[in-house]
Amino acid sequence: MRRADRLFLLIHALRGRRSAITAQQLAQTLQVSLRTVYRDVADLQLSGVPIEGEAGVGYMLRKGADIPPLMFNEDELEALVVGTRFVRAFGGERLGRGATAALLKIEAVLPDALRERSRRTRIFAPQVAGRIENSGLIDALHAAIERRQVLRLDYRDGHGAVSAREVEPLALAFWGGTWTLGAWCRLRGDFRSFRPDRIAAHAPSGEIFADDPARNLDAYLRAVGTRSTG
Template sequence: MSRSQRLFDLLQLLRCHKFPVSAENLAGKLGVSVRTIYRDIATLQLQGADIEGESGLGYILKPSFDLPPMMFTVEELEALRLGAEWVAKQANGEFSEAVSNALAKISAVLPSGHQAKYNEDIVRVASIINIPQVMVELSEIKQAIKKEYKAEIIYIDAKKHTSTRVIWPMLIGLFDQYHVLVAWCETRQGFRNFRLDRIKAWQQVEQKYQRSRHDLLSEWQALEQISHKFYSY
């Protein structure tokens, strides 16, 4: 590994930590000595990287510091492409244009000699199965979630029972078979998952949740034993 690549990898490691990380930890991940980490940290600081900390206490990269955005490895670009292709084929193609634009921007700013420009993909995302038709516009649900507005829905459950409910929409999950809306249900006084294809009517209510979406998500994730790193919309 070249020194420039090691310095970049060190920055990436620091960027992944929200709290100070020890030189020993960094050295172990990069396969170098602790002394090398000390020297590299000093070099990065001289080059303008906003790194705080010192030996024995750990180091942290301030959030205000931006890394060059396109220093991806071929494997990282492959992962981004596969993820983008999967997203493009979800949600009735709602994100396909955004995906195409994003991939085009990445390709445009890659160095001319980057290996990814000449690699033929060897892994592809298969077409997803046909999911049940969704009657509600995904954009309306997303807008309600962003504004933390309630919604009144007409829902048909698995037993074909129809009910009208007021919910606090929180999160959309995209699955191969169907799409799910996670929400707090005022009728049931609890968190519920609603399949989007079973929502037959949607009306946004111009009324905010009684609690913040952040707090609701935290409580739901704790109940479901979901890692805090998991998020959809």
């Protein structure tokens, strides 16, 4: 966890409490050592954060101290909460963790009424075991896109026949039940949209591809409406 995130979460743990919380409880909440808690609290106090208390007794924010609330209305807040739930369910493990952390930070600076409203949202995206998003494949494809890694795929077509492909991955799209990987296919010499659930095997080739205007993301997006799947 980044130190900035840890300090933010420490303040969040202290926020709104009527009684002191011990360093041991903070260490368990943040999953860090007692020494780290003592150091972080001291650093925050030196930075002007009004934390009262001491080691062996406990800590709390001085009464009246708070973080300025974000200016969300109820519809905006609900959109953020629901969006976070969908990312956790369908965005892969890495983005799911990021969405959870982001929502925690947002809720940390909300007024009490809006924080309670966020918890009453009744639109859910259940996380179900066995879905492709939980297999690590979406995370691997996402990482390859960010790093511009050429991928070698064993890809099954609609009839189950497998072909070997080398692709330059450009984007992932979620269609409400099915993912597609937009890429430049070197075998076809053209753009293709591959379904991750038909990828039998994948591995980076070790090659990094260049941003060629003729076959980059912008070119793919212009062509995607007229091209067939792989």
